[in-house]
Amino acid sequence: MALINENYLKLHGSYLFAEIAKRVAKFKGENPDANVIRLGIGDVTRPLPDAIIQAMHKAVDEMADEKTFRGYGPEQGYDFLIEKIIKNDYAARGIHLGMDEVFVSDGAKSDCGNIQEIFGIDNIVAVTDPVYPVYVDSNAMAGRAGEIGADGKWSRIAYMPCTSENNFIPQLPQTRPDLIYLCFPNNPTGMTLSKDDLKKWVDYARANKSIILFDSAYEAYIQEKDVPHSIYEIEGAREVAIEFRSFSKTAGFTGTRCAYTIVPKEVEAYTEKGEAIPLNKLWNRRQTTKFNGVPYIIQRGAEAVYTEEGQKQIKELVQYYMSNAKIIKEGLESVGLKVFGGVNAPYIWLKTPNDMDSWDFFDKLLNEANIVGTPGSGFGPSGKGYFRLTAFGNRESTEEAVERFRKKLKL
Amino acid sequence: MALINENYLKLHGSYLFAEIAKRVAKFKGENPDANVIRLGIGDVTRPLPDAIIQAMHKAVDEMADEKTFRGYGPEQGYDFLIEKIIKNDYAARGIHLGMDEVFVSDGAKSDCGNIQEIFGIDNIVAVTDPVYPVYVDSNAMAGRAGEIGADGKWSRIAYMPCTSENNFIPQLPQTRPDLIYLCFPNNPTGMTLSKDDLKKWVDYARANKSIILFDSAYEAYIQEKDVPHSIYEIEGAREVAIEFRSFSKTAGFTGTRCAYTIVPKEVEAYTEKGEAIPLNKLWNRRQTTKFNGVPYIIQRGAEAVYTEEGQKQIKELVQYYMSNAKIIKEGLESVGLKVFGGVNAPYIWLKTPNDMDSWDFFDKLLNEANIVGTPGSGFGPSGKGYFRLTAFGNRESTEEAVERFRKKLKL
Structure with missing residues (x-):
């Protein structure tokens, strides 16, 4: 049965x-x-910028010709796109990433939902409250959330209230969390963390061997100077943080679907016996087994985001x-x-x-x-x-x- | 930690x-x-057919205009595509599907890999041997496969040898399986099941409350009459089978990415206490929580597969x-x-x-x-x-x- x-x-x-x-x-x-x-x-409402439209037309034409046709691409994304991401979104801010630390995907929702698979069931998950529901629901589906109460809270999730009383800055929960979901600039509050605020979390994660799952889907909207665009602007974050980015809100891709996730080589989690295991290897195994890459045409559209135009x-x-x-x-x-x-x-x-x-x-x-x-x-x-x-x-x-x-x- | x-x-x-x-x-x-x-x-090598190329060019142009721009689409796929799938791939063979029984996705690999999430960990999985590795690996990742032996076989997976001795027709394993993966026409052997062969499996699944996960990614290649294109050609299959289809091999979409999965309303699996739960509802919850749909441009390309041209x-x-x-x-x-x-x-x-x-x-x-x-x-x-x-x-x-x-x- x-x-x-x-x-x-x-x-x-x-x-x-x-x-x-x-x-x-x-x-x-x-x-x-x-x-x-x-x-x-x-959801965005403005049309796609012309540079992206032109790049996709060109890519569609390539698919029509035997000499330029593309079949299966690398599950992790094409090098032409990964190179541009590293150069423009990271190196330009002094952050250095390897080509095999970037995983192109069909959406931050997919990646935020799937990332929990590489972790054990007994981890304690911490989320801000209010929160983007995918972090909670994907853990609940895996059996990591316990039981849901009448107040809508799960028994094994640690909630960190963000209200006007604490200026929407999450405080450490009483239960020590293993996996900490942070989204800044935040959906739904629109509020941010300063570099100092974020540094406290990175320090905490390093001291406690926790992992920060950092959703920076809205980083392109940052206008103020002290607000970090990437968690890797914080020293030591490469040891404890996975970062999710998306073209959805940056370039109007909600119906075009392209995103990427950064898993630095240094980020490790542990076996029950305490052996440290690089998460990059596990996420690569997850993606190569259960995902077949983003359409070539769409990756060429995303690449055009990085042209001057x-x-x-x-x-x-x-x-x-x-x-x-x-x-x-x-x-x-x-x-x-x-x-x-x-x-x-x-x-x-x-x-x-x-x-x-x-x-x-x-x-x-x-x-x-x-x-x-x-x-x-x-x-x-x-x-x-x-x-x-x-x-x-x-x-x-x-x-x-x-x-x-x-x-x-x-x- | x-x-x-x-x-x-x-x-x-x-x-x-x-x-x-x-x-x-x-x-x-x-x-x-x-x-x-x-x-x-x-992997395919021929360019995409012209009807698909033209449809994608048109869709790219729609994304450039505020009036026709598309943001988030339905996670399950656009109605325009689902209607064509139902009419051409199923109704034409006498199979009647509801609009909410078709789930458009980015690939049969994703769906074959993700489908196991909606099932409990204690199910016994049966696969043919040789086999497409995704069925096995995705179950192993979830903890459903037990331990791997020196011969490469997992202790809790039931293997069904397919060799020239049995004309590549799988026989029921000795352990009673709960989830049965069948791929016909088969990768890698290229062999098929007749309607009578397949009926035995459907009857078995109905008698034993097992689920058949039927991968028909290669159905477009069928030339002979008695070979079923869909498992729903077999009476009663709507109660026990989920079917995976893909445009990858049918229309050259390996680098363009579009597929779909059929979960009829009647297919049910059970709680430990024996309560029957429709799997359609669970798969819908999985997809709406962890997936955000296939690019609009790609769905228009897939739709063009069903034009006369x-x-x-x-x-x-x-x-x-x-x-x-x-x-x-x-x-x-x-x-x-x-x-x-x-x-x-x-x-x-x-x-x-x-x-x-x-x-x-x-x-x-x-x-x-x-x-x-x-x-x-x-x-x-x-x-x-x-x-x-x-x-x-x-x-x-x-x-x-x-x-x-x-x-x-x-x-």
Whole structure:
């Protein structure tokens, strides 16, 4: 008799976005003429920059000719792309990586979800609260999370609350964690860690033989100087950190799919008997066994991000969204709302007025201003009383949304 | 202290293709002028058909325009592609599938590797021997394979030998299996099951509450009538089978990456307490949590496979390779070699002369005829004394290879 993985039954449904869709559908049914503006989901809306488009056309043509056709590529990605990543995203910041420390993939979601496979089941996982759900769910599926409580917290996950009280900087949990997921600039709060803040985590991991799983999917949005783009800017991080990067938000690749993960040769974890094992070797084995690489055409598109034109165009793209972020942030502040993020990230995390429940604020915003956002409580218990807006809309609707906050929302 | 998944340490290295590369490099070093023909690896060489090229160019252009740009798509794949798959690959054979029973992915390797995640650790896995290594390795990584022996066999995997003695038809193993991997047309042997053969497995799975994981990546190569293209041609298979399909070999997508997996609503596995759980729900949860869909551009390319032009062009592609297969098969038979496969699959599985060791034959073929193939023993103990050639080369080198078998190989 075939048995299922019963850990799957412990998971709650993907309640958040389904519930949002349901409430929006109901509202639109009752208000068919309402012009609803969606600032809820974290998906880009601007077209791909021209340098990328041209590179992909060229690659498509190569696939049409026997002489330039490409079959299976290296599972880890083509050298032409890895070289550009190392040179532009790392060497330019004084970080030196080997060619076999970069693993190109189809998405940071895949890598963040799959990375836990190379670790033992008994590790204690720490996550920030609020949090990107993939870190938690992928560990729960593997049996590393224990049981889920009525408050939505798993018994074997260590949660690190990030709220306005601690300026959204996670503190060490009471249980000593083995695997620590950090995402900065943060989704959903849009807040960052300084180099000093991040150094404390690296030092902690080195002292305790923990591993930091560092998601820097939003690094391209960093505007301020002291905010680290890569965890490897911190001394010693090569011994304890794996870093996830993506072209999704950097270059508009959410529907084009390319990302990469850095696993330095020095990062080690341990057998039960205490033998140190390089994680690079394990991740390479995982990827070569269960993955067959990113399409050649897409890798050529990603490579074009690093041309002179490409760099100029993706910077314009990021600035477009960051101007939206500024418009939202300043607009909301002008009506007296308390707002976080939006400076080094495309996310605005607002405190609901009078500690209103996140879902009540969702309904109020939808009904009074016809704007869809995301209730903070959907990202974890410490998101209660918060609300996320994203800067990924177009300029016109972003400005219109702010206008409605000013004129229609009864605060 | 972070612990690793120690199951990874039990795996042997990807010895086979590394060892081939090493021996070829050594030979070429010593024989710099030799014109080596590679019929070893199972990778396509013909360019992508024009219908697919044109569809991808169009999709690239759509990504350049705000009005047609695509961000995140459904993790399960776009409806436009799923509809075509259902209509052309299944309904045309009398098989009816729901839209939510098809999961588009980046490759059959990913799906074959990931599918085991939704099953419990205590299931007994059965595989044919010889076998595509991903089925075994992915289960070993999850801790389902036990320990590996000196003969390369895992203690908790049930092996089903497929040799000329049983006409390459797997027999039920002595241990009752819960998860049964079947790949037909088979890689590496190129052999098939008839509908009656396959029905025995479906009946067995229904009687024993086992699950069949059916890899039909090579179905497009089937030429004979009685060979099933899909396991769902067999009555009752919807209750017990998951099917993997790929555009890799069908349409030349090995470097373009698109595949799909069918999980019918009726397929169920069980909790320890005996409760039946639909696997469709579990696989959907796995994919939505750890995967973010196939690039829009690539899905449009796959869709074009189903246009009138596309169908015509991929049939030509398959016929090109199958003509190669016929040339190899007949050529080898003409020099007295015993040859299997090559009729409904692009693989030729030959018995080495005088039961020569697979690796000895590899060296002989390389030295005498300058041809690279794959030693059968690399696919499992029952591959000993066999050797794989593939039909994926171009016509000229395939004909030249056969000529060398005739004239240079000392049999």
